[in-house]
Amino acid sequence: MTVAEDxxxxxxxGVMLRHDRNRGAWMLMxxxxxxxxxxxxLAVLRACTGPDAPTIGxxxxxxxxxxxxxxxxxxxDVLELLADLRLKGYLAP
Amino acid sequence: xxCTAADVDAxxxxxxxxxxxxxxxxxxxxxxxxxxPASRELDTDGWKRVIDQAADAGALQIHxxxxxxxxxxxxxxxxxxxxxxxxxxNLITSAVLLDAERLARLKAAGLQHVQISxxxxxxxxxxxIGGFKGGxxxxxxxxxxxxxxxLALTINAVLHRHNIERVDDFIDLALxxxxxxxxxxxxxxxxxxxxNRAALLPTxxxxxxxxxxxxxxxxxxxxxxxVDYVVPDYYAxxxxxxxxxxGRRFMNVTPSGRVLPCHAAETIPGLEFETVFDRxxxxxxxxxxxxxxxxxxxxxxxxxxxxxxxxxxxxxxxxQALALAGDAAATDPVCExxxxxxxxxxxRDRDAAAEVPWRYRGAAG
Ligand code: SF4
Ligand code: SF4
Numbered sequence: 001m002t003v004a005e006d007x008x009x010x011x012x013x014g015v016m017l018r019h020d021r022n023r024g025a026w027m028l029m030x031x032x033x034x035x036x037x038x039x040x041x042l043a044v045l046r047a048c049t050g051p052d053a054p055t056i057g058x059x060x061x062x063x064x065x066x067x068x069x070x071x072x073x074x075x076x077d078v079l080e081l082l083a084d085l086r087l088k089g090y091l092a093p
Numbered sequence: 094x095x096c097t098a099a100d101v102d103a104x105x106x107x108x109x110x111x112x113x114x115x116x117x118x119x120x121x122x123x124x125x126x127x128x129x130p131a132s133r134e135l136d137t138d139g140w141k142r143v144i145d146q147a148a149d150a151g152a153l154q155i156h157x158x159x160x161x162x163x164x165x166x167x168x169x170x171x172x173x174x175x176x177x178x179x180x181x182x183n184l185i186t187s188a189v190l191l192d193a194e195r196l197a198r199l200k201a202a203g204l205q206h207v208q209i210s211x212x213x214x215x216x217x218x219x220x221x222i223g224g225f226k227g228g229x230x231x232x233x234x235x236x237x238x239x240x241x242x243x244l245a246l247t248i249n250a251v252l253h254r255h256n257i258e259r260v261d262d263f264i265d266l267a268l269x270x271x272x273x274x275x276x277x278x279x280x281x282x283x284x285x286x287x288x289n290r291a292a293l294l295p296t297x298x299x300x301x302x303x304x305x306x307x308x309x310x311x312x313x314x315x316x317x318x319x320v321d322y323v324v325p326d327y328y329a330x331x332x333x334x335x336x337x338x339x340g341r342r343f344m345n346v347t348p349s350g351r352v353l354p355c356h357a358a359e360t361i362p363g364l365e366f367e368t369v370f371d372r373x374x375x376x377x378x379x380x381x382x383x384x385x386x387x388x389x390x391x392x393x394x395x396x397x398x399x400x401x402x403x404x405x406x407x408x409x410x411x412x413q414a415l416a417l418a419g420d421a422a423a424t425d426p427v428c429e430x431x432x433x434x435x436x437x438x439x440x441r442d443r444d445a446a447a448e449v450p451w452r453y454r455g456a457a458g
Contacts, residue, residue, distance in 0.1 A: 012273055014206040014245020016181070022103055022151040029181045031206040031245045031274055032321075034105065034153055089273060089319035 003082045005057035005075070009048050012092045017045060028090050035090065044078050056082065101379055103151025105342040108158055109143060110356070111168070112348050113457035115161040117187050118224030119212065120451035121253065121286035121293060123356055124160060128457035129348040135369070137167040141174050143346055143369050148178040150375035158185040160348065160457065169202045176203025183208060188235040189228050196242050207239045208247040214262040222255060224453045233270065240271040247274040252303065253293040260303045264310060268318060275318055277307055279325035283357040283412055285454045291444040292451035300328050327441045331402065332409025332425035339411060340388035344378055352377045354384050357412040361421045387411050394423060396430045
């Protein structure tokens with residue numbers, strides 16, 4: 001399953017980003033599932049999802065600027081992560 | 094117990110069995126044989142306190158279940174309360190009492206996910222096993238309304254001898270309905286299911302065919318629908334981690350407020366269960382006797398004690414050990430390494446070959 005830079009992604013129905021004070025962690029809440037996010041995954045999801053989110057390519061530009069990192073590397077990581085989340089049903093197909 | 098209060102992680106979810114009442118009469122219902130009558134159900138304030146305490150205990154999700162949770166007119170109020178305290182709400186329902194209007198109200202209250210059980214893929218067989226005429230058509234209608242409302246939909250395909258051949262059709266139906274997730278759930282033989290094992294258990298041939306069918310489809314389903322599939326116990330070589338391990342992930346609150354490690358735990362003699370009137374859920378979770386009894390690994394006998402899978406399957410299911418080996422503290426006999434494993438094969442082959450009618454679940458008054 002591939003995710004293209006010129007497309008947008010959104011969370012699947014019933015999936016939400018949530019901070020849990022108890023565990024001190026950000027997580028994706030989903031039907032009968034919870035995925036704990038590390039800092040990278042959180043930054044990517046924040047950049048790529050939400051009502052005003054840009055295309056994935058746009059989010060990669062923003063992340064590359066924010067973290068002052070080579071765009072190519074960021075792009076690989078972002079696309080890989082999004083493809084994995086889509087495969088697991090956290091992102092809408 | 095090796096588990097002291099300090100190393101008990103918070104529960105992940107609380108199952109709120111709002112009621113045992115249900116318009117259906119599935120012969121595999123996981124409710125206990127002794128059903129709580131409506132008069133003993135916690136009232137709205139009682140459930141609101143349970144919801145507050147679930148959040149305090151650190152739970153992330155709440156599952157409104159039953160019986161049929163939609164018989165409770167305060168369902169919307171309870172979902173809204175769960176949302177207010179930060180819990181993610183799942184509704185586990187037979188759907189026959191739902192319609193688009195009520196779904197809209199539930200969604201406005203913060204509901205995220207609806208799980209609808211299907212008894213079969215065509216009305217006749219489905220309505221026969223559920224004991225409710227017109228149920229199947231209604232379920233399909235509601236399932237569509239769930240997706241239209243923008244809620245997550247899970248189809249729970251409950252498989253047994255009389256429908257297991259149609260597993261492919263169940264998957265097609267779930268795709269067609271727009272479900273994000275399907276549970277390929279083979280009947281579990283507790284509660285009413287245990288009394289009907291000889292009427293429902295599939296044969297080995299049926300099981301192998303089903304297993305092949307599901308596995309063949311998994312690759313093409315990835316990314317389209319989440320599939321939850323577990324090999325049914327009676328034909329497995331290793332047990333499953335029941336409830337993700339005793340007292341590790343879930344707590345169950347019955348209609349009248351008893352707090353259980355799993356819905357069948359009351360079948361285990363000698364365990365004492367607290368109620369929501371005794372102590373807050375967090376305290377019951379942390380050191381309640383029934384939760385501590387089989388939590389972790391210290392209680393385990395051999396062969397579990399020296400097995401390298403003991404922190405994966407946690408020795409299997411206690412209720413099944415009781416039902417099949419006569420001892421809740423034994424290794425789950427589904428495990429090939431258990432001395433009692435031969436019994437499982439014997440009971441299974443006997444019951445799979447039996448030709449008896451099922452007995453419908455009784456009504457909760
Ligand atoms: S299994 Fe059937 S009878 Fe039992 S609660 Fe569910 S729908 Fe009702
Ligand atoms: S011996 Fe116990 S821990 Fe090992 S696989 Fe069997 S049930 Fe699981």
